[in-house]
Amino acid sequence: MPDSAIRPRKEFGKTIAADITHRLREEIIACALPPGEPLRFDVLRERFGASFTTLREALTALTAEGLVDAQEQRGFRVAPVSRQDLTEVTDARVLIEVELIRRAIERGNDDWEIAVISTLHRLKRIEQRDPEHPLRDPEWKVAHRQFHQALVSACGSATLLAIRAELFDRAERYRHLSANFRPRPRDKAGEHQAIMQAAISRNADLAVQLIETHIRSTSDNVATYAGHLLDTE
Amino acid sequence: MPDSAIRPRKEFGKTIAADITHRLREEIIACALPPGEPLRFDVLRERFGASFTTLREALTALTAEGLVDAQEQRGFRVAPVSRQDLTEVTDARVLIEVELIRRAIERGNDDWEIAVISTLHRLKRIEQRDPEHPLRDPEWKVAHRQFHQALVSACGSATLLAIRAELFDRAERYRHLSANFRPRPRDKAGEHQAIMQAAISRNADLAVQLIETHIRSTSDNVATYAGHLLDTE
DNA sequence: AACGGTATGATTTTCGAAAATATGGTCCAG
């Protein structure tokens, strides 16, 4: 289900609707389309060069992912943000991610270990390039996502992985929301390193604790530095 | 997000696409459209009296819910079933439902207690009518769903409730799959009664244990009596 | 007979026009 986002230039593989869905998702997560923004067909039609129907299909898919809000007979808009929603997403992520980490540590084989180590390695290399503003680097985004994805990939449940991916996207949107206001990033590199070590050494309890802290502190950061954006309805 | 399925006669509220989505979902869950069945537009067009585009939108929504399988450029089909998928759905349900029951018991107020008691009452009345084949009674289906929904409704997280609803639907499809082969229903009435009592008396640990047993034994039943349907790819 | 390539038919996917519905403003009655 996740996308392994290799340069999604033009229509990479298949249907236009799937491509539009992908591009719209990226823009919403990156807050290029801000929360609450009405999504009018005329505008989208021009921006994405697709017809009503195709756009509608994409918007329907994103509605199911919780990134778009459908108001029957009154069109679509980017899903609004709120403190309540941030809390719900955070709690749900903790619940699921903790379970998946446990399972992955229990079941992960050599390939899993390699994936975890190598994705972290790439992430650290990218961070060295611009330690101040990692979130602005699209490559960092991809690498960060892939590291966390690798960590749980061995859990054995495609169903839970799909749910996790959805929640990850929704959380990432909140991260972008606060990116412009956050003074300096905290020591994420160190946290990722510690999580990797706990996972590889099969210390489940420690890994779980680190992951929960990681998720919650990110969420707290958003609430602190983007709180003023979370109050409008 | 859940539907409170009151007689969805004709186009009840709003858009045709939403209506078709609802009807298609019901038919898939009830296995009127069997797992793996190709969903060709000509056929659907005749069956539901809607156009390509509208149907496509409905199928896209159901794909996101895990009830339909989209194969790019090669159309849609009813999501296939498998032992692996049944296991995943069951485990995910236990994980989430257990958490939600805990939260609901902690946060539920008078309205919650009333909802739990009254939905169980209705369920029992319906069961008295035809104790042998409850699953064949569409009213039982609705009442059963509403009881379980009421149990967790006070959890405080719309996000987790939406995920739960999706998993419930997917599990219900498996139940229908085995309904024709199951010799006699086990004592569900007693189980529901016990769950209700544990919840109302705020005995979280007991309620959690009962719910987990309830979910897993249902799943085991399916594996036992519909196992021969779960092996074809 | 086996293989590869191509033409034909079936099916999905996309499009823009047309129908349905909401929005906003104006006018009139109270």
Place this chain on the structure above:
DNA sequence: CTGGACCATATTTTCGAAAATCATACCGTT
């Protein structure tokens, strides 16, 4: 001035035809 009904416009939603893509059968070559 206020409130409500009505009309005009903006926007969404739906449709069936047209384009794109896939599946299959056919044919010629080895």
